[in-house]
Amino acid sequence: MTKMNRRGFLASSAGLVIGLSLPIAARAQSGAAAALSGGATGDASFAPNAFVRVAPDDTVTVMIKHIEFGQGPYTGLSTLVAEEMDADWSQMRAEAAPANNALYKNLAFGLQGTGGSTAMANSYMQMRKAGAAARAMLVAAAAADWGVDASEITVSKGVVRHGDKTASFGALANAAAQLTPPEDPPVKTADQFVLIGTDLPKLDTAAKTNGTATFTMDLYRDGMQTVTVAHPPNFGGTVASFDAAEALKLPGVSAVQQIPQGIAVYAASTYAAIKGRNALRIDWDDSNAETRSSDEIYAAFSEIAAEGGKDAELIGNGATGIDGAAQIIEAEFRFPYLAHAPMEPLDGVIELREDGVEVWMGSQFPALDLPAVAGVLGLDASAVTVNVMLAGGSFGRRAQDTAHFAAELAEVAKAGGPGTYKLVWTREDDLAGGYYRPLTVHRMRAGLAEDGTLLGWEDVIANQSIMAGGPMAQMMQDGMDPTAYEGATKMPYDLRHARIGWAQVDSPVSVLWWRSVGHSHTGYATEVFLDMVLEAQGKDPVQGRLELMKPEAGRDRAALEKVAQMAGWDGTKVRDGKGYGVALHESFETYVAQIAEVEDRGGMPHVTRVWCAVDCGVAVNPNVIRAQMEGGIGFGIGSVLFDEITLAPGGTVMQSNFDTYRMLRIHEMPDVMVEIIASDADPTGVGEPGLPPIGPAIANAWRALSGTNVTTLPFAKAGV
Amino acid sequence: MARFELNGKEVTVDVPDDTPLLWVLRDELKMTGTKFGCGVAQCGACTVMLDGMTRRSCVTPIGTIDGSSVTTIEGIDGPEAQAVQAAWENLDVPQCGWCQSGQVMSATALLLEIPKPSDEDIDNAMAGNICRCATYVRIRKAIHDAADTLEG
């Protein structure tokens, strides 16, 4: 864990600011001036930049370096600061930190961005140190004022106290700001936690309940035009020619411009921009486009997987023992392209002014979006400000290593000239626009000896690489992209002889991280296939897994034991017309085991109850953790039962809106029981790990109930 | 030119008749609590009340509502709405929040019609409101809690 070793402070009328010190030259681009009420900048020898801000009215505002789209960083990171400050929860506020890689980088990535369920893990010590420094300075200020020893002062619920003397944070802020920040303030031990581990109310709930929360699409600026872009219907297609005459006749449509991404329509309102786009006549050039159908792509990927791919992991004798085995179990799993479909489609606002460019968007990788905008516009990065907005979901969709949306937004401004533009993707753009969870094939084989002993396990995965071809390609070692097969390797089970292979396949269809990334398919393939193997061995799904568990996989074991206990597992897979299935999967160092209860509704599984045990280290806010497990489970159920993006013969996407890309609805949501395993390990993420086990748990329950083994997703497609 | 009542106040807008109410609310009147999710009456993010009934504003041409009364999340009030919003806050229902204005509108309308809804009533009333974050467990519980509060 990186320590904050240079810490500065800011004295100002706005109160006390604790943060990293920066040379003054960096101040102009810090963007944090906007975060300071009154715009006061105070002491000239330190940059106005901070994680913690104490205002005279006693409010403590935490600058959140991770984008908030429902996974809870506003609340979680503020909890860490409040804990170490001994603040009262009611005085805490959260605000999005602007794009500033120097100050707000993700310590796990080295650049400002959110992903891989790292927000809590990388911030855990950083935010606590920031809070502890603030507390120490407030206490020192009180000590000086009262002429007492700082060690005799206590702080509780935002009140600094010595004997009968008390002061609030706000009252001490200006005096505290004159002091030198401590080099390395001590933080609490776990037994001293007051707020961490409690169900604190979320800081963003009220605004999201009364309609006042402001998202990118809610921004309206003077003279702003709304822009839609007609994108090529086939991946890799380009504009051959276009005719904008009809579009330009429509009221409200002001201009039509060709940009590298397609044809942009500029209008006075969103509806005019949508209608204008509908009126365009465009001929597309598909000579470099993907023209294969999904079925053809599957067939090609399957063939490539059959060739074995490159070794991703080799254990013992690998797969060599399978061929001569007494019993061979085989399955080919097929996972479709999936759209993230965040409820707020991609959108952004850009203002091209003489003094520079300002952008507002749900930027998940500000460190990449900002330079992309600067690059398109031929500006220095220092001329670009990016405001990170609340976003209506992401699930990976806004984590763009290629910064494609920021680039499109900048192209819109470049073609439009000085002014303000809001670029809006419609749901049709979102679903047909690519950047999908990669279509993936797993060819799996296992060999059993006469007595049931596992002689070999093979899993060959064929899919596109998300990292290859983008800026993250440089992180690939030996041409391997671990996000393509993570979760199929490093399993908690002692397979003794196993080979995991990966075959990288190319396609013009763009792919991206989708909630839990590789785990979204490896969790399903491995846990369903393992269940098949255990069945062939005549073993119970829970007991069999426990027997197979590596000795060092204690946290996996505990999660599985816990969920079995929660569900009252006794080995019964079918009872009273209901099927039960179990799955266990660790992702992003969070361990999750689930048991699903399903019934047959018209030939499709209906999930009635789910038990979920999770170990994510210290449970900073159990309420947020439960919410993320519930959400991950619901998201996963909808995906495995209903969702696929399919390319028709010719290569065009067949889904256009929620009528054809089906979301889980309330009557399809099961009861969810979550238990969090007590732990004093450093906290890990919860946004993604709830998802991987639910698919296989359903599949295993359904196989028990119906006898049908679903290996091609979604269930709806498999003709279930 | 369309004239209607919005949250108790007369408004007049000059937009083409086929413009959906959703975009009139947002682009013209800057009432941004009502959200766009699909534009084709599939998701419920744009739910408002039109003369007391829930309505998908994304497929409601402004030319068809002349003289009607529209209530949005900004104007929603009364014991049912308050009970729903209090329950929402109490259970921390929202995640990303994008769908929640629509959820609150639909839940309020449900309680106005059925003060003590069953799970099945909730399914029927809320099935048109997608939550991609899948906050459904809490939505259900919050509606029951709100009904309990109203019952006193």
Ligand code: FES
């Ligand atoms: S935006 Fe109106 S129902 Fe989706």
Ligand code: FES
């Ligand atoms: S809270 Fe995110 S879509 Fe419902």
